[in-house]
Amino acid sequence: MSKKISKVLVANRGEIALRIIRACKELDIKSVAIFSEVDIEGIWVKKADECYPLLGDPLDAYLNIDKIISLALKAQCDAIHPGYGFLSESAEFAEACDKAGIIFVGPKAEHIALFGDKMASKVAMKKIGVPVLEGTSTPIVDIKEGEKISREIGFPIIIKAAFGGGGRGMRIVKEEKDFKAMFEAATAEAKKFFGKGDAFIEKYVENPRHIEVQVIADKYGNVLHLGERDCSIQRRHQKVIEIAPSPRLNENVRRELYRVSTKAMFKLGYESVGTIEFLVDAQDNIYFIEMNTRVQVEHPVTELITGVDIIQRMIEIAEGDKLQFLQEEINFRGYAIEFRINAEDPKKKFMPASGTITKYLTPGGPGVRIDTSVYTGYKIPPNYDSMVGKLIVWALDWDGAVRKARRALDEFYIEGLPTNIPLHREIVRDEDFIEGKLDTSYLDKKLEKFN
Numbered sequence: 382m383s384k385k386i387s388k389v390l391v392a393n394r395g396e397i398a399l400r401i402i403r404a405c406k407e408l409d410i411k412s413v414a415i416f417s418e419v420d421i422e423g424i425w426v427k428k429a430d431e432c433y434p435l436l437g438d439p440l441d442a443y444l445n446i447d448k449i450i451s452l453a454l455k456a457q458c459d460a461i462h463p464g465y466g467f468l469s470e471s472a473e474f475a476e477a478c479d480k481a482g483i484i485f486v487g488p489k490a491e492h493i494a495l496f497g498d499k500m501a502s503k504v505a506m507k508k509i510g511v512p513v514l515e516g517t518s519t520p521i522v523d524i525k526e527g528e529k530i531s532r533e534i535g536f537p538i539i540i541k542a543a544f545g546g547g548g549r550g551m552r553i554v555k556e557e558k559d560f561k562a563m564f565e566a567a568t569a570e571a572k573k574f575f576g577k578g579d580a581f582i583e584k585y586v587e588n589p590r591h592i593e594v595q596v597i598a599d600k601y602g603n604v605l606h607l608g609e610r611d612c613s614i615q616r617r618h619q620k621v622i623e624i625a626p627s628p629r630l631n632e633n634v635r636r637e638l639y640r641v642s643t644k645a646m647f648k649l650g651y652e653s654v655g656t657i658e659f660l661v662d663a664q665d666n667i668y669f670i671e672m673n674t675r676v677q678v679e680h681p682v683t684e685l686i687t688g689v690d691i692i693q694r695m696i697e698i699a700e701g702d703k704l705q706f707l708q709e710e711i712n713f714r715g716y717a718i719e720f721r722i723n724a725e726d727p728k729k730k731f732m733p734a735s736g737t738i739t740k741y742l743t744p745g746g747p748g749v750r751i752d753t754s755v756y757t758g759y760k761i762p763p764n765y766d767s768m769v770g771k772l773i774v775w776a777l778d779w780d781g782a783v784r785k786a787r788r789a790l791d792e793f794y795i796e797g798l799p800t801n802i803p804l805h806r807e808i809v810r811d812e813d814f815i816e817g818k819l820d821t822s823y824l825d826k827k828l829e830k831f832n
């Protein structure tokens with residue numbers, strides 16, 4: 382059988398670059414790595430079939446559309462996988478790939494553009510019957526007007542950057558008197574990180590759970606879900622631990638999340654993989670907050686409970702393959718927990734740390750998976766995200782998964798720079814965690830207790 386994709390350029394770095402290269406190898410597809418000046422020692426660079434340097438600013442390197450496309454053409458790649466972050470949610474990049482005759486391993490540019498705008502995507506999802514939180518559907522330009530709308534919605538409200546991500550450009554406003562300052566802070570942060578200051582208002586939900594549905598869709602209208610992930614364990618609105626399936630989720634709520642997610646994706650004609658994020662409040666109401674049109678950091682927990690290789694299937698969908706399984710053929714089995722391993726100092730307000738790893742001992746044994754790109758002697762550059770890897774555990778039941786997590790985290794040693802492994806060790810011994818009593822305020826509250 383002749384495959385359309387024979388060589389993939391991996392437009393990313395770190396653990397996800399390695400993850401994609403591994404997926405390609407198993408599919409007999411050649412992989413091409415790119416690396417910035419500070420990433421010469423990156424393990425993904427060594428494991429790919431070919432590699433090319435990107436000179437200049439280390440951050441811009443992975444964002445340079447023209448350069449990456451010309452490298453892909455030079456290396457005769459027929460596809461580009463963007464991973465997560467960097468250009469993964471750039472409609473412009475997807476279009477540029479298309480123009481150059483290169484397959485973009487991801488959804489259509491129109492869907493990337495739609496879901497890149499949180500405000501526009503809420504409007505679109507509401508139209509097709511997905512519940513959303515009350516809020517504005519155009520950017521706030523006038524502070525007085527913003528205060529009036531907030532009053533009508535009722536405090537607390539949250540101000541959000543329309544084009545934001547990673548927990549940035551968001552401010553909770555509890556009282557009207559704080560609106561002005563919070564609005565200015567949110568828009569300034571949005572402008573700084575995303576280039577666009579557009580911000581909107583949304584009702585703030587007190588202590589919700591963050592539950593997201595993984596969807597997978599081919600080019601022929603087959604839309605399936607791969608279950609949900611509970612990403613309620615967050616620090617400052619950024620995920621730290623992810624669980625699949627969600628412990629303590631009402632079965633009717635679960636079914637409803639699957640139903641609205643797959644229906645919406647079918648109606649939109651979405652293809653590739655994607656994640657639809659919801660908040661679930663204490664009364665079990667569900668609200669769509671945003672969709673990520675790419676593979677997510679936390680995809681391994683879904684892979685472990687379903688046995689579906691999300692990256693491989695993503696590549697096949699991009700090639701034009703039909704999904705080879707039906708919804709009822711997906712068997713959900715056991716519980717998986719992912720711990721994001723960040724190079725950061727919990728004693729110094731979680732400041733990102735860089736430096737050389739002097740000792741690196743990983744856990745192993747049944748039900749333990751590690752997705753990382755670090756090794757003994759590796760120097761973590763200061764230029765990128767502080768996440769250096771992920772520990773993922775799987776067991777047949779929740780109790781078993783928690784026990785495995787404890788054992789695996791106790792075996793995990795990284796020395797030379799601080800990490801959040803000690804924090805994870807505390808969490809897996811915490812009573813609320815063990816009982817699965819989680820919401821988005823869980824970790825911030827525990828941190829006060831742990832410190």
Ligand code: ADP
Pocket residue numbers: 514539545546547548549583584585586587589591615618619658660670671821
């Ligand atoms: P980002 O794209 O920056 O990750 P999201 O919109 O996905 O932002 O929200 C990230 C987190 O912020 C959520 O998981 C939740 O904890 C919190 N959050 C977002 N919107 C609301 C809201 N309306 N009410 C309460 N918490 C919210």
